[in-house]
Amino acid sequence: AQSVTQLDSQVPVFEEAPVELRCNYSSSVSVYLFWYVQYPNQGLQLLLKYLSGSTLVESINGFEAEFNKSQTSFHLRKPSVHISDTAEYFCAVSVKAAGNKLTFGGGTRVLVKP
Amino acid sequence: SQTIHQWPATLVQPVGSPLSLECTVEGTSNPNLYWYRQAAGRGLQLLFYSVGIGQISSEVPQNLSASRPQDRQFILSSKKLLLSDSGFYLCAWSLKGGSTEAFFGQGTRLTVV
Numbered sequence: 760a761q762s763v764t765q766l767d768s769q770v771p772v773f774e775e776a777p778v779e780l781r782c783n784y785s786s787s788v789s790v791y792l793f794w795y796v797q798y799p800n801q802g803l804q805l806l807l808k809y810l811s812g813s814t815l816v817e818s819i820n821g822f823e824a825e826f827n828k829s830q831t832s833f834h835l836r837k838p839s840v841h842i843s844d845t846a847e848y849f850c851a852v853s854v855k856a857a858g859n860k861l862t863f864g865g866g867t868r869v870l871v872k873p
Numbered sequence: 874s875q876t877i878h879q880w881p882a883t884l885v886q887p888v889g890s891p892l893s894l895e896c897t898v899e900g901t902s903n904p905n906l907y908w909y910r911q912a913a914g915r916g917l918q919l920l921f922y923s924v925g926i927g928q929i930s931s932e933v934p935q936n937l938s939a940s941r942p943q944d945r946q947f948i949l950s951s952k953k954l955l956l957s958d959s960g961f962y963l964c965a966w967s968l969k970g971g972s973t974e975a976f977f978g979q980g981t982r983l984t985v986v
Contacts, residue, residue, distance in 0.1 A: 765916075791973050793974060795977075800980070800982065801979055801980065802879075802963055802977035802978050802979045802980045803917075803963065803965075803977040804977070805974050805976070808974055810973070849916065849917065853973050859905055859967045859968075859969070859973045859975065860907070860919055860922055860932075861907075861917075861919070861965075861975055862919075863909075863916045863917040863918075864916055865915060865916040866915075866916050
């Protein structure tokens with residue numbers, strides 16, 4: 760079975776400052792990795808994903824995440840946050856052989872302060 | 874393009890009453906379908922998933938059930954709600970094989986009183 764740990768439940772950050780959200784996973788087989796964002800009272804939107812290839816993946820709104828197999832991590836970073844980045848962020852893994860079911864971390868709530 | 878519809882958006886139900894939440898997907902066929910629950914301050918827990926009509930797998934023992942009467946319709950039900958059933962319920966779909974990301978509906982906030 761897979762598990763995902765997001766080490767920080769809340770991250771306050773000032774506008775235009777950098778942010779890093781940590782994600783570690785545990786799995787006995789190869790996994791696919793995802794970051795989703797959830798705005799208040801809404802569903803989840805895919806932010807970025809790692810399936811294979813380059814270990815650094817980027818989103819269209821300035822986020823990036825790096826897959827580190829040796830450390831079993833997939834940390835999310837943004838060099839300069841905006842007020843609009845205030846949301847909850849979820850790291851997730853899936854195993855292709857398991858019907859593409861996602862296992863989620865507990866989420867990290869990011870609050871961007873002016 | 875594909876879209877997923879989930880309703881209602883909010884629901885307040887008394888303890889012991891029945892529940893029916895519906896989810897439909899458009900623009901794709903034979904998707905995998907999922908029901909997740911998000912309890913307050915916690916992550917998402919997979920409740921059910923389906924790889925085809927009438928094929929339902931339950932991930933956790935609970936007071937809820939799911940059905941897939943049509944290829945792109947997924948229903949979450951309960952005969953008698955408990956207080957502990959309160960939460961934010963999310964329906965999702967994914968393709969089989971290839972890309973493995975899931976696409977989520979807007980969610981239903983259920984409050985059992």
